[in-house]
Amino acid sequence: MTNISEPAWFPLALRLDNVRVLVVGGGMIAANKVRLLLAHRARVQVIAARLDDEMRRWEEEGTITHIATSADATTLRDAMPGCRLVYAATDDREINRAAASIAHEMNIPVCAVDDPLPSSFITPAQIHRGLVRIAISTGGAAPVLARRLREQVESAIPEGTGELALFMQAQREYVGRVCPDIVRRRRVWETFLDGAGAQAARQGETARARAILDDIIAGTTARGEVWLVGAGPGDPDLLTLRALHMMQNADSVLYDQLLSPALLDRVRRDAELVFVGKRRNRHTMPQEEINAELVRRAQAGQRVLRLKGGDPFVFGRGGEEIEALMDAAIPFQVVPGITAANGCAAYAGIPLTHRDCAQACMFVTGHARADGTLHLPWDSMARPGQTVVIYMGVSALPALCAQLMDHGLPPDWPAAIVERGTRADQRVLTGTLGTLVQQATGAGIGSPALIIVGEVVLHRVVSPA
Ligand code: SAH
Numbered sequence: 001m002t003n004i005s006e007p008a009w010f011p012l013a014l015r016l017d018n019v020r021v022l023v024v025g026g027g028m029i030a031a032n033k034v035r036l037l038l039a040h041r042a043r044v045q046v047i048a049a050r051l052d053d054e055m056r057r058w059e060e061e062g063t064i065t066h067i068a069t070s071a072d073a074t075t076l077r078d079a080m081p082g083c084r085l086v087y088a089a090t091d092d093r094e095i096n097r098a099a100a101s102i103a104h105e106m107n108i109p110v111c112a113v114d115d116p117l118p119s120s121f122i123t124p125a126q127i128h129r130g131l132v133r134i135a136i137s138t139g140g141a142a143p144v145l146a147r148r149l150r151e152q153v154e155s156a157i158p159e160g161t162g163e164l165a166l167f168m169q170a171q172r173e174y175v176g177r178v179c180p181d182i183v184r185r186r187r188v189w190e191t192f193l194d195g196a197g198a199q200a201a202r203q204g205e206t207a208r209a210r211a212i213l214d215d216i217i218a219g220t221t222a223r224g225e226v227w228l229v230g231a232g233p234g235d236p237d238l239l240t241l242r243a244l245h246m247m248q249n250a251d252s253v254l255y256d257q258l259l260s261p262a263l264l265d266r267v268r269r270d271a272e273l274v275f276v277g278k279r280r281n282r283h284t285m286p287q288e289e290i291n292a293e294l295v296r297r298a299q300a301g302q303r304v305l306r307l308k309g310g311d312p313f314v315f316g317r318g319g320e321e322i323e324a325l326m327d328a329a330i331p332f333q334v335v336p337g338i339t340a341a342n343g344c345a346a347y348a349g350i351p352l353t354h355r356d357c358a359q360a361c362m363f364v365t366g367h368a369r370a371d372g373t374l375h376l377p378w379d380s381m382a383r384p385g386q387t388v389v390i391y392m393g394v395s396a397l398p399a400l401c402a403q404l405m406d407h408g409l410p411p412d413w414p415a416a417i418v419e420r421g422t423r424a425d426q427r428v429l430t431g432t433l434g435t436l437v438q439q440a441t442g443a444g445i446g447s448p449a450l451i452i453v454g455e456v457v458l459h460r461v462v463s464p465a
Pocket of ligand 1: 418
């Protein structure tokens with residue numbers, strides 16, 4: 001319950017362009033406020049005994065006016081008339097309070113910085129994205145909390161939100177004209193915001209955004225789309241902000257076995273989850289069927305999220321799925337993810353390149369053909385001066401190690417295997433081409449696991465506990 005003696009802070013958006021604002025103080029506290037005021041095109045006048053560097057620079061450039069050096073009562077009374085706001089921003093609370101009481105007398109809103117009691121307004125933590133302004137206030141009670149909340153809100157706002165607001169502003173009059181009914185107009189905008197149109201506007205593709213908006217107004221839409229999104233190697237903290245945003249907006253999600261439950265937990269509650277995973281030699285759903293399912297759902301108007309482990313374009317058959325979508329003229333977006341090589345290397349502490357021993361890094365698939373054979377560029381893999389990362393190589397590990405040695409790498413050539421990389425139960429084994437098979441068998445290493453071959457393994461770093 002609110003304490004009745006607590007001030008009731010009412011958030012407003014105030015116009016400051018070309019308006020006079022008085023700032024008392026010339027140090028860092030004042031500079032922080034002046035920077036904000038200048039960003040809002042206020043005409044800033046300053047009373048301060050001396051100006052710190054940044055303030056002095058503004059004064060020299062003529063951006064602010066230094067009107068007096070003494071904050072005595074007469075000077076303040078003379079300076080305040082005609083000001084829309086007063087900031088009492090010295091590092092001396094008594095001076096600030098004295099300035100505030102004069103402002104109160106003259107009925108001018110005043111903020112004594114970091115001192116809500118004598119203030120008639122406070123400055124919230126802010127997010128600016130073009131026309132969009134978000135202000136967060138704790139009523140001056142906990143500024144650090146306000147800033148933390150601002151970070152959280154900021155990370156939830158997609159890139160390009162400022163552009164989106166500009167586009168909607170530019171189309172507002174037009175939509176109002178062709179869509180006079182207010183309820184229908186709201187539906188149009190909601191549909192627009194949920195779909196590819198908003199995405200186009202965020203990316204500055206205004207012509208495409210306008211075409212989609214017109215489709216929606218004409219009622220010819222219900223066009224779904226497919227988002228091919230990389231979910232990273234397992235740790236949900238490695239999702240991109242974009243992936244998370246899409247997971248929270250999809251109608252249905254097609255995922256495979258690489259996806260950890262912790263990741264799927266982040267999907268919108270009422271989205272339909274469809275498992276289309278493939279296990280080696282045990283196909284749950286053939287690729288052609290997955291392609292057809294994506295097309296079918298998008299044609300039914302759904303926003304379909306095809307969520308893939310790692311990156312969709314690294315051993316993910318993302319290209320094939322896109323081709324099927326293009327053939328059916330379904331709009332799509334591709335969102336990259338952290339691929340297993342990057343995730344496992346970082347979490348295992350093994351660099352992928354190193355100036356002393358690895359000037360290149362190669363990603364290879366160790367997936368054997370149907371007849372059990374491996375067709376790989378052995379000569380270029382079995383070279384010093386590089387790192388070879390092998391995906392899907394657990395079953396073929398004995399053949400992989402043997403071939404690399406047959407093609408010239410010594411048995412004591414460093415090699416590692418990372419099982420369930422980035423997840424809570426990650427395991428890392430380091431050894432050599434000569435020992436890794438036995439180590440992996442002994443430890444019972446299973447899928448998913450990634451093999452890293454090269455001298456970088458010797459540069460493994462482990463953080464102190
Ligand atoms: N598109 C995925 C790779 C799919 S192929 C990506 O970019 O990461 C599947 C192979 O990726 C697995 O057999 C394994 O070698 C590797 N892999 C995926 N996630 C992994 C993890 N968390 N730990 C170790 N290897 C992983």
